[in-house]
Amino acid sequence: MRLLSAVIIGVGAAGAGQGDTLALPSGTQAAPLPVVWDEDMSVLRLRYVVPHLSEGDDSYAEGEDVLDDMQWLCDTQAFELLGTDTPPQDQGWTGAVITLMDREVEFGVVDQQALQLFEWFSFADGKCEIDLDDWDD
Numbered sequence: 530m531r532l533l534s535a536v537i538i539g540v541g542a543a544g545a546g547q548g549d550t551l552a553l554p555s556g557t558q559a560a561p562l563p564v565v566w567d568e569d570m571s572v573l574r575l576r577y578v579v580p581h582l583s584e585g586d587d588s589y590a591e592g593e594d595v596l597d598d599m600q601w602l603c604d605t606q607a608f609e610l611l612g613t614d615t616p617p618q619d620q621g622w623t624g625a626v627i628t629l630m631d632r633e634v635e636f637g638v639v640d641q642q643a644l645q646l647f648e649w650f651s652f653a654d655g656k657c658e659i660d661l662d663d664w665d666d
Contacts, residue, residue: 554601555594557581559629564610565636571623572649573607574636582631583644590646599627603650603657617652624651624660 550558557579565574582590589595607625611617617624630645650657 551577551602551606553598555589555598557589557594557598559598559602561606562633567626568621571621573610573622573625574628575602575606575625576628576630576636577602578631578633579629580631582629582646590644595629595646596648599629599646599648600650600657600659602627603648607650607652607657608655613655616655622652624649625657626650 550560553559559577559579562576562578565576567574579589603625607617611620611622627648627650628645630643632640632643634640634643634645649660651660652658
């Protein structure tokens with residue numbers, strides 16, 4: 530199954546070259562995948578492989594550390610990509626989707642064996658804010 534959306538997949542990820550890893554605030558290592566510039570949704574999709582996401586009794590995927598790490602990735606990596614000279618909204622970008630996965634999954638392809646966590650952020654006042662508009666009722 531393929532996602533129907535106009536996207537541009539970048540050749541590198543923010544803050545690291547292909548094959549590099551980022552040390553997240555929790556101490557977890559994340560390997561960045563190419564950035565997806567989703568023009569239809571006006572969001573950046575920053576995707577990372579975190580192999581231990583689905584290992585054993587590790588509560589990382591269910592705890593607050595994972596949300597803090599996703600917040601940090603948005604605050605640092607999205608704004609590094611977009612720069613600080615012009616606000617993201619003035620560049621046509623409204624937010625970012627941060628995805629952590631236990632193995633690499635091609636964008637838009639369903640892999641029922643993979644564990645993937647998604648968080649949607651809106652850009653506001655030079656930072657990322659969790660976007661709960663559709664979910665906080």
